[in-house]
Amino acid sequence: MRESLVPVVLMSHTAHIRSHRKPRRNASTLAMRAGVAGGVLSTLAVAGASGAANAAESTTTQTLDLSALTADLAAQVAQSADATQQAAANYELQAERDAAAAQAAQQAKVDLADAKAKAAAKKKAANEAARKAAAEEAASRSSERTTLSASASTSTSTTSTVSAPASGSVATVIAFLKAQVGDAYVMGGTGPNSWDCSGLVQAAFKQAGVDLPRVSGDQSVAGTPVSLSNLAVGDILYWGSAGSAYHVGVYIGDGQYLDAANPSKGVVIQDLSGYPASGAVRVL
Template sequence: MPHTAHIPSHRKPRRRSASAMALRAGVAGGVLSTIAVAGAAGPANADPVTETIEMPTINPEGLSQTIAHSAQTQQQAVFDQQLDTLEETAAKKAAKDAKAAKAEAVREAEAAKAAEKKREREAAERASRTADRTSLTAPAGNNSGGGSSSNSQTPSGSVGTVIAFLKAQVGDAYVMGATGPNSWDCSSLVQAAFRQVNIDLPRVSQAQSTVGREVGTSNLQVGDILYWGAKGNAYHTGVYIGGGQYLDAANPAKGVVIQDLSGYPATGAVRVL
């Protein structure tokens, strides 16, 4: 124990100044006066307030998230609607394209089928003409006994060779200026037919109407050359084949055909066989 512990302190107690004490007394008096006035002003029998109103607490961060979520939901709905529209449009276009493709495929198939039938028909016709040409074994020569106007049978000899050649060309096309073997005009066909028996005829109709002997149209024989138009200025020729019929390369619509002379009477006829 320090040797100074038993010695009482010589510090003098601090004295408060008169002004400080007066200030504290004034403050205390004012507070008491305010309490007294408040008690006197209130009703003696007033009930105490027992209801407490609580204001909602607003969380700015939560509000921002709610707004963002709502905007995202609306944006997703718009996107879904646009996607549905695009899918519907694409489906309609695909269906339309498929229908058009099917129609085109059917058209192409029908065209291919028609072309195949045409090729088969032309091949059969060529084979028939080839067979007819191969069968032309009659010797060439000047034979005027070709037959009468009432006989449609193919004659023998030179006239028979000419008629057989002409009939083998039935079905060929008419093409102006063509000279065979599968397309002709009227005068080239007549010229080629008589060349089979070594008779060289002029190339054009006008000149063909002037060769040989004029026989008219009332005493025709098989193998006579028919012409339409004025003699020396004819515009068409053919060959009489008997039975009131003639064979010619008629026009682009008909091609090489056999026709009745009564339907298109000739102007005149000449005989070279």
Template sequence: MSHTAHIPSHRKPRRSASKMAIRAGVAGGFLSTIAVAGAAGPANAEPVTETIEMPLLTADAAGAVAQSAEATQQVALDLEAQAQLQAQQDAAAAKAAKAAKKAKAEADREAEAKEKEEAKKRAEAAAKERASRDSERTSLSAYSSTSTPASGSAGAVVSFLKAQLGDAYIMGATGPNAWDCSSLVQAAYRTVGIDLPRVSQDQSLAGTQVGTSNLQVGDILYWGGAGSAYHTGVYIGNGQYLDAANPSKGVVIQDLSGYPASGAVRVL
């Protein structure tokens, strides 16, 4: 037999098979093995194994995980603290607003009560002054109807005029609490039985014309030309006259030097 002749081998034929086992070690001290087996040939084929080592979890990595957890917990604590602080601030602001509202309401009530009291005092003073004027006017009217002769009395005219001091000026008004210039002059002379025209133009022509340098108490002063006068008043002596001046002044006493008259007429 040739030395190259085929001699049957006693080795078992190699069969195709694969089997893999994966072992992973973990830093916690345990070892787990994952095995995956698969057969591609006969069931009695020899197994082939392969082991793969998994990376270990190092101490640095574990520390980082712990730090991350602590940081997350700290953020949660900070948020809770901020929420509590905000709640306290909101409560304080609400309390302050309520106190301010209450204080304002109290101040408003006090101011209203004070204003009512002052208004009451003003009304009482006005009523008292009005009653005094009415009493004086009644006395003058009674005097003029019983004691004053038809020729009149300069003193009575002036007394009536002074009793109207402080009354309002209203164009067209004829008393008893508001006048214009000619209605006041007309009412004053009516108390002594002299009936004068209603308007300034006609009053400037009543009686006798006299110069402004020779005035007597009770003379009627006028501003503008005789017959075309636009204002009248009554001379009361000492370089002064009394008139219903204008809406801003009302019935007042003024100096002739400040507003010289154009002329005068004498009816007493």
């Protein structure tokens, strides 16, 4: 009788230990895991592509922004340069104007000083010429004054006599008066560039050493009365009554007199026929 052969299954000596046995993986689990892995890879791929695209777009945007910024900066620099150039031009123009104004002001000061110097020289020359003629005039006037004083003693008019020094000169008085022609009339003015009528007469006779009263009324009786038909150069003319005259002037010959007339005329020479005087007195 044949012996039946019983297959013998050889097992690993560790087969009976459960922890050493590898569990079987079925197809569905592997498939699921493969899908998940593919999805992850796809997501990473998409994310990578998207990041690359965004990076590219960002780079492009930054490039465009940088170009625009550069252009804008260049425009601002150009505008600033234009503004600086214009400001420099304006400053240079203003400097030229200021220099011209300063030069004009300086020239005006020089001209004014020159005019004053010429006027002073003119007056000085006139006064000097008058003083040189003083001696000659004093002799001829002395005898005439003596005659007038004798005839005035019989006059009924009230007068007061002002003594004149021997060196007194009508020429000095007239020269001084003519040097003031063109000066302004100012009430109460006593010179040197503005006068009222009595202030001018007082200053003129003071040049010859005669001290006259200050106001017209007193000057009208401060000498020997003279008729208007017997006037001589240097006689004081007055308008109004003797002792209360309201205006005075000095006779300069040829039917003319010189006075500080009024604010509109100033110091002028006028014809006696146009404004006849009320009377006259002689102190030189």
